[in-house]
Structures are given as structure tokens and as C-alpha cells.
Amino acid sequence: MKKWFFIIFINLLSLNLFAQNKTDSLITVYLQEAKILISRNNFIEAERTIKKVFDTKSVLPDETVYLYGITQFGVGNYKGSITAMEKYLSLTGKKGEFYTEAQQYIKDAHCHESGYYEAVELCDMCFGSGDEEAPCPNCRGKGKILCTVCKGSGVNRESKSYGDSFHKCSKCEGSGFGNCGQCKGKGIVHIACISCQGSGKIKVRKKCNK
Known part of the structure; x- marks a missing residue:
């Protein structure tokens, strides 16, 4: 009985691993396709392709959010682009592969939306000391x-017995x-x-x- 249970467990594990590998491969294909579409300025199709990646409901590479931010910028959804790029920066920090590019997209999106952008500068009251x-x-x-x-x-x-002394x-x-x-x-x-x-x-x- 234990032997059969072990065999069934191994088979189920193999099926899960196969399914996961298949999903990972599919995500890689979708992201590569999205990059090609972005390079051709076909942002609408690139957006649709990246949404297919989101639909897999798997753990996604950090660049997925970054690429989605580019598509939102390309279709004129500047608020969506800012949200996506800020999400990417919160996930990867300064070590992110596209850290500089994401910051630039945020700046440009603000400019397109309102004509102004946010910049971080040293405090002029404490001269950066905090x-x-x-x-x-x-x-x-x-x-x-x-x-x-x-x-x-x-x-x-x-106080003493004979009086106070100072x-x-x-x-x-x-x-x-x-x-x-x-x-x-x-x-x-x-x-x-x-x-x-x-x-x-x-x-x-x-x-x-x-």
C-alpha cells in the first residue's frame, strides 16, 4: 500500500513540475513577444500580450510590470504607466535592471499628464543633514x-542635635x-x-x- 502511495505521489509531483515548466516557458514566450511589439511601437498588442502573462496567475519576473508600464505610456494611459513604474521600483529598488529607465518614464508621464514632474532634491532648510x-x-x-x-x-x-549647619x-x-x-x-x-x-x-x- 505504501509503495503504491509513493508511486502516485511521485507521478503527481512530476505532473505539477511539468505544468509549472510549461507555464514558465509560456511566460518567457509572451514576454519576448511583448518586447518585439514594443520595439515596433505596437503598444496595444503588446499590452494584450502582457495581460496574457498576468492571466497565468504565476509568480512573474519583475520586468513584467516594467514592460506593462511602457505599454501604458505608449497608449497614453500616463497614470497607469506611473502606477506600474512605481510598482516596479518598489519591487526592485535601486538594484533593478531598469531603475533609471523607470524613473525617466515616471517623469515623462507626469509631464505629459500635467506639464509638471516631481524631483527629489536636498532639503534647503537643513541642507541635506536631516x-x-x-x-x-x-x-x-x-x-x-x-x-x-x-x-x-x-x-x-x-540637621544636627545642636542645630542646623550649612x-x-x-x-x-x-x-x-x-x-x-x-x-x-x-x-x-x-x-x-x-x-x-x-x-x-x-x-x-x-x-x-x-
């Missing part, structure tokens, strides 16, 4: 706070103040830049060149 100086909230920018031992009096009182506070040496622990006595702290939220970069809208 942070900015602000008065320390703990000491209000003074760099000093009341001594935590003598509470600002500069002296310590010691002597200079050993922590602040009689000044009544000490360095602020939050800013280390500098009076300023570094906080995330409010303009770029600490990234050092901002998105700006630029007019496209005609």
Missing part, C-alpha cells in the same frame, strides 16, 4: 538648570546651577527637520521643458 538645531526644551536654551541637590540655593543644610553644595560648588543633562550644557538640541521629516530630501514640482 536635522536642525532648536533651543533645548529642558533648559529653555540656557544650558543650565537648577541644581538637583540644593534646588538652586547653592548650599546644603545638615555648607556649600558639593554638586554645583555653590552656584545653584548645573549643566542640563539633555543638551549637555549647550542650550541646543538636534531635532528632525520639520521640512523633510529627517530624510534630508524633499520632493519638488518642476515645470517640464517644452
Whole structure:
């Protein structure tokens, strides 16, 4: 019984592998066909071909989304092209084979759609550092706070049987103040830049060149 079960399992596994290999081969053929159609500026047929790839409901190569973005640009669906290219960039990051090309398509699609495109530049408020100086909230920018031992009096009182004795506070040496622990006595702290939220970069809208 175990022997027959094993044979059936192996046969089913072989059938699944065969079906998967057949699907992978079909995807390769479709993508190659789409590339040829794109090179001929036949974007409508290329779009239909890529949709056949999507219909396989298999794990697809990353370039599938990129090629689909090209077809959307070619047929004038600029929003669709932007969505596809942004999806490609989110999947592959800067290491993607078509990273530069995808960014250019996004820029061009924005230009065709609105006459403007988004560019990423260094933040002009923090000069790309991502942070900015602000008065320390703990000491209000003074760099000093009341001594935590003598509470600002500069002296310590010691009660004894014959009365109280007073002597200079050993922590602040009689000044009544000490360095602020939050800013280390500098009076300023570094906080995330409010303009770029600490990234050092901002998105700006630029007019496209005609």
C-alpha cells in the first residue's frame, strides 16, 4: 500500500513540475513577444500580450510590470504607466535592471499628464543633514538648570542635635546651577527637520521643458 502511495505521489509531483515548466516557458514566450511589439511601437498588442502573462496567475519576473508600464505610456494611459513604474521600483529598488529607465518614464508621464514632474532634491532648510538645531526644551536654551541637590540655593543644610549647619553644595560648588543633562550644557538640541521629516530630501514640482 505504501509503495503504491509513493508511486502516485511521485507521478503527481512530476505532473505539477511539468505544468509549472510549461507555464514558465509560456511566460518567457509572451514576454519576448511583448518586447518585439514594443520595439515596433505596437503598444496595444503588446499590452494584450502582457495581460496574457498576468492571466497565468504565476509568480512573474519583475520586468513584467516594467514592460506593462511602457505599454501604458505608449497608449497614453500616463497614470497607469506611473502606477506600474512605481510598482516596479518598489519591487526592485535601486538594484533593478531598469531603475533609471523607470524613473525617466515616471517623469515623462507626469509631464505629459500635467506639464509638471516631481524631483527629489536636498532639503534647503537643513541642507541635506536631516536635522536642525532648536533651543533645548529642558533648559529653555540656557544650558543650565537648577541644581538637583540644593534646588538652586547653592548650599546644603545638615540637621544636627545642636542645630542646623550649612555648607556649600558639593554638586554645583555653590552656584545653584548645573549643566542640563539633555543638551549637555549647550542650550541646543538636534531635532528632525520639520521640512523633510529627517530624510534630508524633499520632493519638488518642476515645470517640464517644452
